[in-house]
Amino acid sequence: xxxxxxxxxxxxxxxxxxxxxxxxxxxxxxxxxxxxxxxxxxxxxxxxxxxxxxxxxxxxxxxxxxxxxxxxxxxxxxxxxxxxxxxxxxxxxxxxxxxxxxxxxxxxxxx
Amino acid sequence: xxxxxxxxxxxxxxxxxxxxxxxxxxxxxxxxxxxxxxxxxxxxxxxxxxxxxxxxxxxxxxxxxxxxxxxxxxxxxxxxxxxxxxxxxxxxxxxxxxxxxxxxxxxxxxxx
Numbered sequence: 001x002x003x004x005x006x007x008x009x010x011x012x013x014x015x016x017x018x019x020x021x022x023x024x025x026x027x028x029x030x031x032x033x034x035x036x037x038x039x040x041x042x043x044x045x046x047x048x049x050x051x052x053x054x055x056x057x058x059x060x061x062x063x064x065x066x067x068x069x070x071x072x073x074x075x076x077x078x079x080x081x082x083x084x085x086x087x088x089x090x091x092x093x094x095x096x097x098x099x100x101x102x103x104x105x106x107x108x109x110x111x
Numbered sequence: 112x113x114x115x116x117x118x119x120x121x122x123x124x125x126x127x128x129x130x131x132x133x134x135x136x137x138x139x140x141x142x143x144x145x146x147x148x149x150x151x152x153x154x155x156x157x158x159x160x161x162x163x164x165x166x167x168x169x170x171x172x173x174x175x176x177x178x179x180x181x182x183x184x185x186x187x188x189x190x191x192x193x194x195x196x197x198x199x200x201x202x203x204x205x206x207x208x209x210x211x212x213x214x215x216x217x218x219x220x221x222x223x
Contacts (some may be wrong), residue, residue, distance in 0.1 A: 009147075031133070033211070040215075041149075041199050041215075041218070042215050042216065043155075043201060043213045043216065044213075045211065045212075053170070056210060070141045088155060090155070090157075094211070097143055097162075097205055099145055099147075099157045100145075100155070100157075100162055100203075100211055101148075102154040102155045102156070103154060104153070104154045105154050
């Protein structure tokens with residue numbers, strides 16, 4: 001059973017397109033996150049939701065819009081994709097102050 | 112604002128060598144500390160964590176870390192590394208506000 005699953009695993013698209021990444025967790029956690037890992041492996045938080053409520057919104061272009069239909073799901077929609085958006089995007093979840101549980105990542109390549 | 116600093120960006124060791132990766136954080140309140148490992152092509156996995164109690168914590172695969180409050184440090188150690196330890200290592204801090212902040216990571220390469 002995959003605890004945090006995100007789809008797709010790979011996403012190759014052209015500049016200007018709009019794409020979405022989906023994430024689901026079956027751990028019963030209240031908090032979910034999106035992280036971006038760039039080519040240098042730096043890991044930066046983008047958003048966090050707690051029980052469907054946005055609680056962390058870092059300095060991210062407004063082309064990125066998270067949506068949480070329920071506490072088990074956190075999707076990421078990206079409008080007008082740019083070359084610099086190419087990265088690996090990780091979804092994660094956490095219950096209370098416990099460690100983060102990460103998904104397997106979505107490798108986004110914008111051409 | 113909290114921050115996490117990992118001093119070693121790339122460490123190269125031979126098998127059986129000892130490892131110590133530095134991690135310092137800046138935050139004045141109560142923190143929970145973590146080390147995560149990311150094997151090539153994979154997602155981050157928890158190595159070990161510190162919440163309270165004994166400042167020397169042991170994790171999986173022979174790793175341990177020591178929390179030194181006065182130095183705001185949480186260094187990761189392993190007495191004898193293996194080729195399979197080649198990975199990216201991230202130190203992270205959770206604050207009471209629920210935010211997780213990661214260091215920039217350390218790439219460990221172990222030569223067979």
